[in-house]
Amino acid sequence: MELATYLSILLFLAIFLISYVIYSLISEILFFRSKKILHLGNSYLTAFYYMTFKSKSMWELVHVAYTKTRQANVPIAGNFEMGLVNYFIPDLTILKHILVKDFDHFVNRRAITIPKSDLLTKKMLFFMYDEPWKALRSKLSPTFTTGKIKRFFALFNASAKKLVDYIDAQTEGEVDLVAAYSKFTTDTIASAVCGMDSCAFEQKEHSVFERMGQKLQFSFNLGMITRFVVMSCFPGIAERGMTIFGDEVSAFFGGGIKSLIRERTQTGRKGNDFIQLMMEARENKLAKTEDSELESFERDAVIKGEVKGQVADLLDDDGIVSNCVLFIVAGYDTTQSLLLFCAYALAIHPEIQDKLRTVVDEGLEESGGDFTYEGINQMTYLDMVINETLRFYPPAPTMDRRCTQDYAVPGTDVVIKKGDGIMVPVLGIHHDERYYSEPEKFDPERFSPENKGKINQYAFLPFGQGPRNCIGMRFALMEVKLAIAQLVHNFDIEPSKRTPIPMEYQNAGSLMPKGGMWLSLKRRPGTLQD
């Protein structure tokens, strides 16, 4: 091809692209203007501008959008995302309707359509819609009750002790807690979800489970973005064998979990893990939790009305594989994020750390020198510190829904159409001075027994709200409380030269520090675990 022809084609394509971008931008602006809704700007151009010229992460970008809505004092704003109308909702009354009261209009997430050939994700609760989601969620809820989580306590404690030894062996002044907590969450998840020993602490290099577990993370690399785009825009192509996490991971988890199910079915042997709980759930052997046992967060999560979906093939062996993998994915990054920011907050607030240590040490003595489930639950100040960390650094800074039936937003003229998306700006709400006085102050006292009743429940959304909330909350909180109790009991935590102050975030699926979480950890002499 001649150079001139080649250049003409390039020029034509460039003009076409620029015209398309301008056309899309104008249509987007006109769309929101006609509805009298604050337009947040084109999501791609805004992302490009802030990430390139202002070095902001995607989470700070969502915060910029939140500030815009606060300044304009509007209950709802919007933009387009991947061709989808996306409503950004900072108003707590509207959120209460969307997440709980009118949940039947917002049962689904904005999730992509998963190819039926992808073993690891095709039956994940997270990606399920409508009646099948309701059926599966109703089946899985009893696997996360207090009694079941209590059974995992000994596993969590064993992993927390390995964590202490691991950190102790590292201490050369400063430690990057990202690696330590990655091993800890891998270890707890491997044993609680699949009854496997991850060997994460035993090996200097990453163990196989750790390596495979890390490949299960949603990240914003080119490969994963491309797969998501193909799955969203060209589901037909995705159906020809495309998987989200790749074949090696599919073979590892798919093969391992299925052979465990087979072995248990043949021998009758039982395990203390989610595989076992799901096998019992599919045989209807798990008792339904009584309403009287539920806290308000869980009562709001109860699915109202008759559940029509059939669960039989959702929890077959493939279904157990998909949902084991979901628990590994959902519980890894989020839990690690909470642990990291809690350690960070304690390092930069020594007075809070001292108070927490006194509570933990006293509790430990009362329970005879080792942590117990009941003892950890009685540490009110530990609960307050974790809650304040979840407010200040929510591991999931946004969450979403998709509208399933046209919906007139109460108190406004806005009608959200079927198929439109909703974004809930959790991070922004958690730092809004309308709901928290001095929101930029890290203050666990907000969550003291006297004060916590004053917080609007829709202004505290670390685990979401309503029937689609986080099913693993109890699991995560117990695991994190134990690990933090072990940390403050065994170490003095201080900032080091490399500690990021102020904090900067990376572009990751959960809120994560940029460049690691370096802290100085000094072993306390005479600790009970010595």
Ligand code: HEM
């Ligand atoms: C600190 C740790 C965690 C945080 C902050 C967290 C947060 C969240 C949030 C915000 C959601 C969406 C809720 C909504 O849309 O209303 C969610 C969903 C979910 N989480 Fe968690 N999570 C954590 C740990 C876990 C763990 C340990 C598990 C499992 C063992 C888990 C399993 C799930 C599942 C299965 C869903 C989807 C529920 C559904 O679609 O019905 N999470 N989580």
